[in-house]
Amino acid sequence: MNLLIILALPLAAAILVCLPLKKFWAPGVTLVSCLAVLILSARLAWLASQGQFITAAPQVGIFKWIQADALSALILLLIALIGTTAAIYSIGYMGHQKLRPGKLRLYYANYNLFVFSMLAIPLMAEPTLIWIVVELTTLCSALLVSFDDTREALEAAWKYVLLSLMGAGMALFGFLVLFAAMQAAGGGTYTWQGLITAAPTMPPVLLQMAFLLILIGLGTKAGLVPMHTWLPDAHSQAPSPVCALLSGIETTTILYVILRLFPIMQAAPRVHAEAWAVIMGLISVGVASFLLLQVRDYKRMFAFSTVEHMGIILTAVGLGASAAGYGAMMQIVSHSITKSFCFFAAGAALLTMQTRQIDGIRGLITKSPVAGTALIFGGLAIAGAPPMAVFLSEFSILRVGLTQKHYVATGLLAVFIVIAFFGVLLRVNQMVFGARQIAEETPNATETNSAHHFRLPLSCRVALFLAAIPVLVLGVYIPTPLHDLLMHAASALTR
Amino acid sequence: MNDAVNQLYTNLNALAAGLFLLTAFGIVATRQARGCLNLFIVQSLLLAASALLLGLRYNVPHLYGVALVNLISKPIIVPWLLRRTSPAEIYTRREIDQALNIPTALLIALALAILAYFLSVPVSSAVSADFRGPNIPIGIAGLLLGAFTLTVRREAVPLLIGLLQMENGAFFTGISISRNLPLIIELAVATDGLIIVFIIGVLTRAVHKHVGTTAVGELASLKETSAPALKEAGK
Numbered sequence: 049m050n051l052l053i054i055l056a057l058p059l060a061a062a063i064l065v066c067l068p069l070k071k072f073w074a075p076g077v078t079l080v081s082c083l084a085v086l087i088l089s090a091r092l093a094w095l096a097s098q099g100q101f102i103t104a105a106p107q108v109g110i111f112k113w114i115q116a117d118a119l120s121a122l123i124l125l126l127i128a129l130i131g132t133t134a135a136i137y138s139i140g141y142m143g144h145q146k147l148r149p150g151k152l153r154l155y156y157a158n159y160n161l162f163v164f165s166m167l168a169i170p171l172m173a174e175p176t177l178i179w180i181v182v183e184l185t186t187l188c189s190a191l192l193v194s195f196d197d198t199r200e201a202l203e204a205a206w207k208y209v210l211l212s213l214m215g216a217g218m219a220l221f222g223f224l225v226l227f228a229a230m231q232a233a234g235g236g237t238y239t240w241q242g243l244i245t246a247a248p249t250m251p252p253v254l255l256q257m258a259f260l261l262i263l264i265g266l267g268t269k270a271g272l273v274p275m276h277t278w279l280p281d282a283h284s285q286a287p288s289p290v291c292a293l294l295s296g297i298e299t300t301t302i303l304y305v306i307l308r309l310f311p312i313m314q315a316a317p318r319v320h321a322e323a324w325a326v327i328m329g330l331i332s333v334g335v336a337s338f339l340l341l342q343v344r345d346y347k348r349m350f351a352f353s354t355v356e357h358m359g360i361i362l363t364a365v366g367l368g369a370s371a372a373g374y375g376a377m378m379q380i381v382s383h384s385i386t387k388s389f390c391f392f393a394a395g396a397a398l399l400t401m402q403t404r405q406i407d408g409i410r411g412l413i414t415k416s417p418v419a420g421t422a423l424i425f426g427g428l429a430i431a432g433a434p435p436m437a438v439f440l441s442e443f444s445i446l447r448v449g450l451t452q453k454h455y456v457a458t459g460l461l462a463v464f465i466v467i468a469f470f471g472v473l474l475r476v477n478q479m480v481f482g483a484r485q486i487a488e489e490t491p492n493a494t495e496t497n498s499a500h501h502f503r504l505p506l507s508c509r510v511a512l513f514l515a516a517i518p519v520l521v522l523g524v525y526i527p528t529p530l531h532d533l534l535m536h537a538a539s540a541l542t543r
Numbered sequence: 544m545n546d547a548v549n550q551l552y553t554n555l556n557a558l559a560a561g562l563f564l565l566t567a568f569g570i571v572a573t574r575q576a577r578g579c580l581n582l583f584i585v586q587s588l589l590l591a592a593s594a595l596l597l598g599l600r601y602n603v604p605h606l607y608g609v610a611l612v613n614l615i616s617k618p619i620i621v622p623w624l625l626r627r628t629s630p631a632e633i634y635t636r637r638e639i640d641q642a643l644n645i646p647t648a649l650l651i652a653l654a655l656a657i658l659a660y661f662l663s664v665p666v667s668s669a670v671s672a673d674f675r676g677p678n679i680p681i682g683i684a685g686l687l688l689g690a691f692t693l694t695v696r697r698e699a700v701p702l703l704i705g706l707l708q709m710e711n712g713a714f715f716t717g718i719s720i721s722r723n724l725p726l727i728i729e730l731a732v733a734t735d736g737l738i739i740v741f742i743i744g745v746l747t748r749a750v751h752k753h754v755g756t757t758a759v760g761e762l763a764s765l766k767e768t769s770a771p772a773l774k775e776a777g778k
Contacts, residue, residue: 217709
């Protein structure tokens with residue numbers, strides 16, 4: 049029953065925010081709904097951490113495909129968490145933009161629909177239904193990406209929609225082939241669980257074809273190189289709270305669908321799913337880490353860092369799903385919480401300085417201490433400096449890689465991570481602590497760089513503070529229930 | 544008698560499949576936006592026809608449902624929705640400068656169709672005899688040609704048609720190899736297709752309003768190195 053309420057809440061909120069009421073109605077409803085979803089999914093995660101498998105109450109029609117195990121519960125919890133912090137952040141950020149009330153209602157309606165579509169992905173157990181909700185995430189977020197209605201935002205939204213849907217077309221074919229493979233093996237229920245059971249008798253050639261089609265198709269939307277070209281555009285042009293959702297959790301949610309294929313493919317050794325994962329993963333990490341060195345827009349920088357982290361997670365899974373699974377799960381958690389924080393910080397910098405150009409910002413710490421501190425903290429955290437969460441997860445992945453004797457892959461991964469580390473920190477350091485004079489020379493920063501302090505909206509500061517807590521805490525201490533949840537989730541990656 | 548009827552269904556289905564491939568080529572070669580849309584409508588009708596014929600041939604009643612869904616959603620609702628959401632100008636657009644000229648595009652399309660045949664061989668050999676047929680290679684060809692259309696076109700409508708054609712192609716194979724898929728999923732996919740049309744229509748209208756063109760493929764200001772230079776040029 050819980051599962052249905054989790055899905056119903058954001059849908060109800062999407063309808064309610066359309067009512068033309070007072071100014072705080074739409075953000076309020078959104079926040080309440082997100083908080084309620086967070087509480088429900090925390091409870092679900094608690095149950096799942098004890099190894100329970102949860103189904104929706106009435107087992108009829110479409111409801112019988114709504115289920116959750118530990119892996120779903122983990123992703124669900126992250127979506128709810130980031131959905132909530134981004135909703136808090138939105139109050140101040142969108143309020144600051146002085147939008148028409150109608151436009152603001154449109155934002156919150158889309159926001160809730162987008163959260164709904166993401167929540168539906170881990171809760172569905174039927175692959176073709178998942179494909180449909182994956183498409184819905186693209187379609188619900190397209191108008192959020194183009195929300196600013198500038199030429200660049202519209203271009204980003206177009207690229208996003210076209211490439212994501214093109215990938216989805218490939219993936220649809222993959223899912224249909226998977227269904228055909230299931231029939232060739234004598235049928236059964238077409239769910240993740242049913243597929244794992246039937247996998248040993250399926251024709252390997254169909255499994256291979258399905259795997260590659262889905263890896264390429266959904267990999268487009270997860271931002272894997274070379275299908276990543278739309279990602280920095282869309283993830284930099286959207287309003288910052290939406291970027292936090294897109295980069296922090298949407299990509300991970302799509303990657304989750306790909307991860308679900310691994311236990312199925314392990315039944316057919318000739319698919320070489322793990323090798324594909326390592327190759328695609330390392331290419332993504334490598335290309336992204338070099339692209340990070342030449343960015344000029346700090347939101348694009350964080351977007352490329354998302355490509356890098358998707359690559360790290362995929363590589364971790366490929367390095368040996370059983371052993372590295374825990375590291376991969378940990379990386380999913382730490383990336384989501386850290387990247388959403390980074391985009392909150394980037395949004396704070398954007399509100400303060402009114403420019404996305406790295407060269408346009410120098411000495412942010414004197415202009416707005418909160419934004420400056422947040423940006424340097426976010427930069428350190430996402431680059432993987434100790435004692436933050438990303439450091440811990442990257443370290444555990446590298447350690448497992450070495451103990452599994454994948455020296456080449458692990459070595460390459462380590463090198464790329466280090467390059468990305470310097471790429472991110474160099475830029476962030478320039479922006480936060482750089483001398484003021486350099487900034488005066490660049491054309492579009494002169495007026496905005498006047499000396500007076502800028503005060504961030506209260507809700508933005510609250511969201512930054514709340515989002516920073518897990519980044520710090522998980523770097524030094526993982527609570528037992530979370531540890532259990534991660535263990536159970538990692539076990540879903542193997543047969 | 545029954546055999547003869549079944550043979551007739553199979554032959555008619557092969558005819559539908561051949562025409563389906565022809566429309567896919569037509570979409571690659573047609574410059575007018577309106578022509579692309581018309582070809583897509585014909586293609587969707589052929590998909591519906593093929594679903595109906597396969598349903599009759601193998602006695603799978605819910606394929607009739609698939610045929611009905613395709614008959615209503617794509618030829619009727621898609622053009623209506625497109626007219627409601629996007630600027631009227633998109634229908635009159637003609638693409639003069641495609642990324643590739645038409646003979647080259649058609650040659651590549653031909654190569655893709657041959658590739659589709661080779662891709663279909665392992666699939667055909669892995670499924671049982673009932674699921675084989677011309678639908679497998681031609682569906683894959685539809686998928687690949689749709690993707691190809693997406694990469695060479697610049698105008699909003701042909702791009703949208705490319706996307707929808709990919710879906711058509713996937714389902715053209717799907718009605719053959721995974722024909723027992725629950726009808727509710729086909730319905731959901733059809734609804735999803737309509738949302739695609741709606742969102743793309745809204746985006747096209749916004750682009751038309753702010754940039755003054757519907758050639759969305761020509762928007763290319765977001766790049767890594769040249770971004771600041773362009774910004775300055777704009778000022």
